[in-house]
Amino acid sequence: MKALDSIREIFSKRKKLILSLLIGLVSIFFLKEASYFLYKSPPESQVINSEFYSLSKSDLSKEYDSDSFLFPYHLRIFKIDLSPEDFKRYCKFLLYIISAILIAYASYFRNIFTGIFIGFFLLLSPIYLIQNNWIGFADHLTFFWSVLLVLFLDLRDRDPGKKIYLYVLFVLLILGSWTHFYQFLIISFLVLFLHFWEKKEIDRDILKVFLLGIFAGRVSSYLLFFLHGVEWNERRLNTAQSLGFARWYSMHTKHLLLTLLSFWNGLLFLFLENLTRKKISILLVCFGALFITFFTADSTRVFSHLFYPAWLSLWLIRSQQGFSNREKRILSGGLILALTYLLIFEPFYKWGRDLFYLGPRISF
Template identity: 30%
Template sequence: MKFHLTLSFRWTKTFLVSIVTFVILLKLPPLLFAAKLEAKVLNFGMYHLSLNPWTENTQWDQFLTPWILWVSGFISKPEDLVFILNCITILSGVILVALISYQFDWLLGLTVCFLLSSSPLYLIFQTWIGFSDPFTFLLITLYLILLHSEFLPKVKTLCLSLVLFLGMTNHLFQMLSLVLLVNVLYLAYHKNQAKILFDSFVFSSVLYTLFLVSIFTYTPIGWNQTRVSVFSQMWGNEFIRMNQSEFFLGTVGLFHGLWPLVVYIMYRMPISLLGFVFCYLLSMMTYDTGRVFAILSTPILLLFSIQNWQSASIMEKRIWILFSIGSPILCKLYPLFYKWDGKIIYLQ
């Protein structure tokens, strides 16, 4: 009887936190990150692909998002695309907070809600319209939760493999970088999970290879080296031009209102600094510096948030809550921006 009451109470708290999270993620990011049209990046190509993803214009390494939008049948105008991707963004946050609240602590879930709502990742979601990033974030959040789940090893391996496979079909290079980072840093605290992570990576790689062979053979989608050519242009003078400019503001824009939280995490868990440095080095090799760093670093911050909460004292948790709730306030104290092509782009 006592067990059932406890379980029911956990579900009730999780449901209430989920409702609060939905409202916050619906209202707060558009308020914090309202941007003029000149600051927004609009991907009109995704709209056309959502009408028919089976064309030679479909990038082989970014298939899942246009395919899901096409299958949904909801896309008839560009505004529909914006609405659906925004729903996916909110859904990702709600699912993550709900699972954290149920599995760990509702207070941790609520702090993660404020962390997300004022994060540079949600700034990017509000300003870079029509990209596959919301689905990538949804899948990597599911991957994070599965890592901390208590499933049987074979079930856990299968679930991780499926999520990783879907992530690879959505954005191959993005997902590989994310999973590499998450796995390495997760293993620093959970070395006994190495076999599960290795097996899931191998299985998902086999599935993805079969998927590529299938689409190259039976669809008009073809191989292209766009990613490789763009990456190769970043060396030498172009790399120097991109990364020597706006160093101070570029650094501030890495986390914006989350800086107190990040510094606290680095103090509590110094290994996190290596993860963030790695994210920064990867982002320096792309024109979309702010966007790439936000996508790569947010799952790492979430991973260490969970790990930190599990070992924190009551006072340390109070400090964490204070920094989390204060992050949206800090965001409103100065004009927000992101870095692109070596330039600072202000939202307003």
């Protein structure tokens, strides 16, 4: 009987794995079409970084930002020669493929409801709005590493005895540091903070890997530029320091409430659901992301990429014990409200002092 039960368990796991992979595969096509429908925008609302496309054709030079060179430098390393249109498609492909990986992972290690919920959660989030309209930026690859960081932290939590997860996390931290150092540093810190808070303990091994990985990523970046004889530059940091507090304050107080709304769009309902459950960790993460966002001009873009990886981590942690039927109804209702919001009101994002709308819906 034990042997028969073992065989049944193996077949059950294989069936679930195949189903999860199919859900992930189908989600690529669904997310691509759905995001085009929801976030299609006129050219004046799009921000295309043609500079990064040009850099993908050249070796390291002073034109690269030293804190974010892996995108697009990895295309040069692997000798991937893309046309401008293919480069745009590649940027979006990174978003769709990492979403599919996350959906398949959640479907297999949690349940089908969690996988589908996370898929719609991503689609309706400002991450999709931004990455479908800010094309050719390091954010595409940064979010890719951020989601993998969340997944391997979850795998480490499932099987603390396996050291391989620590090694993978170490590599991810280096790759993230090469892609967008300051942003990934904050993302990693916020994800780890939430993870430790929810688990009510600090995993010292993970903390060591975090510190060593970030340090190794930074030092290796310096060495790489030094060995290529390229001048080190940090234009983003210099820009942030050159503007005074009064300038940042005046920029963000214009359209303040709408700016905050753009950070969630329809997902504000689910954020409030988290707060009613007294999830203090996500509130603290939110305050941390808001503080950093204050010193940037790309308000919606920056907040979304800092905040949402940690929020995804919270959903995975919450789903470990499974969602009750009542929770499923509440979460499904939150997604329906989010979709209704996006269908009725005109989606927008905040950049500098202004709001940029995407389509002909009801505008504020």
